[in-house]
């Protein structure tokens with residue numbers, strides 16, 4: 001008997017106030033269920049007819065979840081929990097496969113936490129997969145963003161930007177900031193400190209913060225505001241580009257070596273590198289520089305504070321370098337930082353556990369079969385790094401911060417991809433590592449973890465902040481997690 005039939009009609013007056021709204025809700029719910037059932041059947045039938053029965057057998061196991069929303073709600077609720085990987089883990093156990101199908105953000109999606117399949121997707125070019133992001137993000141990125149363009153233009157922009165970030169100009173040929181010096185002052189003086197070289201400087205800082213907030217606010221649908229912030233920022237950058245173009249010599253050569261990524265793009269020798277393309281891409285560069293790197297630093301401090309042995313070894317290694325450099329009267333070069341093997345292991349382990357970028361999404365532009373799984377044309381594939389990085393068959397005790405595990409381990413394998421791979425491998429990876437190395441060096445050589453003198457703040461749960469005290473005991477630095 002249905003919920004509607006069970007209630008006598010007309011309802012007694014005393015009950016009407018309560019029963020009527022209940023009735024309406026029940027009726028609406030039944031209708032919705034009926035509609036969603038029909039809708040689900042219709043969607044499944046459409047998908048089947050599209051995929052074809054022979055192909056259907058080759059699809060990875062899985063479920064499309066609810067009509068319209070698919071499994072997005074479960075994905076999002078896991079993403080905001082303390083174990084975001086639970087979404088994938090549950091299904092991995094349920095289907096007995098690290099590759100499964102789902103329906104996420106409005107698209108039929110193959111989710112993979114299989115290192116081999118992930119590698120295959122990352123290594124494939126635009127003839128097989130193109131980048132895919134939710135529409136709200138693509139609008140904000142702009143159509144010429146490196147994250148969206150494909151083919152020769154993407155390779156060109158990637159090559160120019162990547163080469164610049166690897167150059168000594170970006171990494172600071174002279175010296176890196178000394179402890180206590182603000183990096184932007186030092187950058188302005190040497191003209192090439194890493195962060196300053198990577199982005200077109202402080203002009204866009206405020207606008208960048210506003211676009212960063214914009215990205216996070218998307219979920220609250222403040223679309224117009226976000227797009228306006230992005231446009232304002234693009235206008236600011238275009239003004240800088242025009243100013244720089246005026247200073248360029250005939251033949252497109254720069255008068256002096258490139259000082260930032262705009263310089264390398266305007267002298268890139270291609271009509272395709274328009275002002276719009278350059279400004280869109282400058283915004284793309286600011287986001288990781290202003291967001292991913294600080295998150296990586298924050299997580300490194302958190303993990304170190306929970307692992308005193310690692311903190312101690314990090315301090316010893318960096319103090320040794322500092323003493324050596326002081327004795328020789330030399331300034332620190334970026335190669336000095338990169339030669340600190342334990343510091344690099346700390347950063348690598350933070351990248352593995354922290355999963356700053358949990359995964360990437362691509363769209364298949366033709367039917368693709370990998371490891372016996374079909375990814376039909378038009379479907380998305382979600383390469384979920386996080387589950388690979390926390391897989392106990394690949395990493396012993398994956399939830400334990402253990403920088404020593406990297407002593408004899410290769411970082412260039414398909415089971416470690418925090419910076420992606422293939423043609424879209426993050427061009428800022430060395431720069432990101434350098435920035436974190438510089439920060440950690442100055443932190444552990446100039447500050448002392450307050451925990452040693454104030455055991456009361458040892459309990460991180462009670463005190464969700466970590467305090468460092470400068471060596472001369474005069475100033476405090478508090479890093480909020």
Ligand code: HEM
Pocket residue numbers: 131146147154158161198284285286288289292293296356357360361417418419420421423424425426427428429431432
């Ligand atoms: C902890 C820091 C960082 C992490 C974890 C990270 C991670 C990633 C990942 C996973 C990708 C691949 C995206 C894809 O395949 O679709 C990527 C691409 C990219 N990253 Fe980073 N990144 C970081 C820092 C930086 C920095 C500092 C910059 C530059 C200032 C940068 C610039 C870029 C650019 C331009 C791309 C697009 C490359 C292309 O599509 O050709 N990243 N990053």
